[in-house]
Amino acid sequence: MIIYRKAARGALLGALLLTNALPPVFCQTTSAAGSGSQIPSDSTANIQAPAPATSEDDKKRLRVNPLTGQTTALSGHYTPLTPEERWKLYLKQSYWSVGAYFGPLFAALALDQATGTPPEWGGGLKGYGRRVASRYAAGNLVQNSFQFPVAALLKDDVRYIGSNQHGFGRRFGHAVLYSFMTYNNQGHRTLNVANIGGYYFAAAVSTTWLPESQKLGSYTLSNGSASLALSIPVNMLQEFWPEISRTVFRRK
Numbered sequence: 001m002i003i004y005r006k007a008a009r010g011a012l013l014g015a016l017l018l019t020n021a022l023p024p025v026f027c028q029t030t031s032a033a034g035s036g037s038q039i040p041s042d043s044t045a046n047i048q049a050p051a052p053a054t055s056e057d058d059k060k061r062l063r064v065n066p067l068t069g070q071t072t073a074l075s076g077h078y079t080p081l082t083p084e085e086r087w088k089l090y091l092k093q094s095y096w097s098v099g100a101y102f103g104p105l106f107a108a109l110a111l112d113q114a115t116g117t118p119p120e121w122g123g124g125l126k127g128y129g130r131r132v133a134s135r136y137a138a139g140n141l142v143q144n145s146f147q148f149p150v151a152a153l154l155k156d157d158v159r160y161i162g163s164n165q166h167g168f169g170r171r172f173g174h175a176v177l178y179s180f181m182t183y184n185n186q187g188h189r190t191l192n193v194a195n196i197g198g199y200y201f202a203a204a205v206s207t208t209w210l211p212e213s214q215k216l217g218s219y220t221l222s223n224g225s226a227s228l229a230l231s232i233p234v235n236m237l238q239e240f241w242p243e244i245s246r247t248v249f250r251r252k
Helices: 002-019 022-026 055-061 083-092 099-113 125-152 166-178 193-206 216-239 241-248
Strands: 072-074 160-161 181-183 187-193
Touching: 002 187, 022 160, 055 160, 072 166, 099 125, 099 216, 160 166, 160 181, 160 216, 166 216, 193 216
Parallel strands: 072 160
Antiparallel strands: 181 187
């Protein structure tokens, strides 16, 4: 119980401090010049002018994958997020979707339970429950509360940028690349500073409730890097999700 109380205090304090700053940040206009290292014209998207959105359009545009907890923006028909959409997507990816909870379940199993990290929490359902709670607090409450406002300030996208190419190899390479890259509001490819920084920030904050054996520096580096590496297969799943959903779930 002490572990859960520490986790709740640390996560809620970080989330409250960060989310108090979210609405003003998201209310900035999207017309300002983009930030980040821009790559020449061959990596510039075909930007579409925003069309009047219907409720169905809004649902599709902000649909969160139930397995990955992510949303996809198509590179061939790219439309930047509006400030209101950024705020809605933050809430959906953090709290109000199946993917918001499946992600921590999977990450806790793949990164923590499988390796017995931290060893003080033991194994079995009790140890796994602690690891899931820690992953949810770090991955949703802390990481998203870092990533979304930083991306809004940089005018960068928080969604996975899907490929408009054909062929498994090209789409595979695209999914790997966009584990590290994203688009800015001008449709230029840029380093995904907010997302990458969020992994390490969340790992650092989680040491406030993890056992003392998990040192700040070493755990931040190892766990942040492991989370970044895990984003590659997650993005592959996101990239090929249309085919998977049509084959497995018979969805169009």
